[in-house]
Amino acid sequence: MELSEVLVFILGLPILMILVFIRDIKRKNKNEFIDYNREFLWILLVIYVLLIIAISFFPLQIKVRKDILCSPVDLVIFFQHLKNNTMDFNLLKEFIYNKEALINFVMFMPLGVFLPLLYEKFKSKKKMVSIVILISIIIEFIQYCLYYLGNNQSFDFINIILNVLGATLAYNVYNLILIKMEKLNLNR
Numbered sequence: 001m002e003l004s005e006v007l008v009f010i011l012g013l014p015i016l017m018i019l020v021f022i023r024d025i026k027r028k029n030k031n032e033f034i035d036y037n038r039e040f041l042w043i044l045l046v047i048y049v050l051l052i053i054a055i056s057f058f059p060l061q062i063k064v065r066k067d068i069l070c071s072p073v074d075l076v077i078f079f080q081h082l083k084n085n086t087m088d089f090n091l092l093k094e095f096i097y098n099k100e101a102l103i104n105f106v107m108f109m110p111l112g113v114f115l116p117l118l119y120e121k122f123k124s125k126k127k128m129v130s131i132v133i134l135i136s137i138i139i140e141f142i143q144y145c146l147y148y149l150g151n152n153q154s155f156d157f158i159n160i161i162l163n164v165l166g167a168t169l170a171y172n173v174y175n176l177i178l179i180k181m182e183k184l185n186l187n188r
Helices: 005-029 037-056 076-086 089-097 101-109 108-118 125-147 157-185
Strands: none
Touching: 005 037, 037 101, 037 125, 089 157, 101 108, 101 157, 108 125, 108 157, 125 157
């Protein structure tokens, strides 16, 4: 049995629309102010989360594994690089040509922007990086568990590092843009 990435959106988007509609009705009944810019960002965030789920866990293959003793944790490559101290330009070249590594790097970039935009507490780099590490570990742990159901994905420390680097780069670029915009507004 195989579940497709499309299923995430077939189920996820209507549920999102219903939840947003119910929340807006409750807010209007209470005469609360609705910030539509923030609502739009929330909808984008939920669509982004659905994309993360689709990329990270699907296609989901459910079957009994025959190689149950085989470890789905990709530690060998990570510790070889640490032991040999070869995290240099060869690793960078390998990263650029490795589609999966590039996806893991880019995949969390929007999170580095969405979190500080939607939550004041994540304007702190330390808190933003902490939540990205936590989310990355949760995703990798779920992939680890799904491995035993027949999925071909595994737990990989490098994915966590790439996710954090991508989100941190986006966070830094976002902050640089904010600083430049503030300077432009002050000069007027």
